[in-house]
Amino acid sequence: MNFFTIASGSAGNAYYLGLGDKHFLIDAGVSGKKIEHALYKMNIRSLDGIFITHEHRDHISGAGVIARRFKTDIYAAPLTWRYFSRHKNLGALNETQMKIIEPDKPIIIGGAKVMAFNVPHDASQPVGYVFSAVSDESEKFAIATDLGHADDNIKERLKGARILLLESNHDPEMLQRGRYHPTLKVRVAGNRGHLSNAQAGMILSEVATNKTHVFLAHLSEENNTPMLAFDTVQRVLDGNNVSVARLEVAERNIPGEMVSYL
DSSP: OEEEEEEOSTTOOEEEEEETTEEEEEEEOSOHHHHHHHHHHTTOOOOSOEEOSOOOHHHHTTHHHHHHHHTOOEEEOHHHHHHHHHHOTTOOOOGGGEEEOOTTOOEEETTEEEEEEEOOOSSSSOEEEEEEETTEEEEEEEEEOSOSOOOHHHHHHHTTOSEEEEEOOBOHHHHHHSSSOHHHHHHHHSTTSOOBHHHHHHHHHHHOOTTOEEEEEOOOTTTOOHHHHHHHHHHHHHHTTOOOSEEEEOOSSSOOOOEEOO
């Protein structure tokens, strides 16, 4: 299993996951040129699917370009595809490239198993994803960003992940003191908005183990800092006597290093 972040934040999100001989992109919310450059730099010349969490621009802006350039399929939940068909914001695609993935119904792509799961966010049908090897489900990656809270089903999906990418979007005090319009502040902090640093820490306290490599993702540029997110989550973990294999913050604008677990 190989993973690296291409971009992670309010301005754009894209992540690469290699599982066995399959290559996947999760979200494509930055330019196709930036994504392609990041993949080629890691010597990745093909993709076996682009998995979209939801339709907001910071998750899809480069998806159509990359799907056409790499001649690969785009996977999204049914209501997300309905949104795409109405708004035409992926550009021209061959119908064979438009793949529906139903939440809680795993699909198999070669030796990889992929399952979407519902998350609470103000989008058509937002989802997180779990990827695992068909031959060894302990080889597991999970991602959950853009969610206002985590219910028991979400937490169950995240448990056992060797690599876990979880939103740590904002600091509540920075949010309330910041320049956002009051309506937007309510949206971000709401149950269908975004996780705060402390919320991320509490979720990790329930689902992470000393074998989990955690990436804190989708940090707000306006209402958070990498150091604040890291320190807050680490304090919550320490307070609950939970240790993880590694805790790091995903870079907002530059690709991270490749991490590999066999």
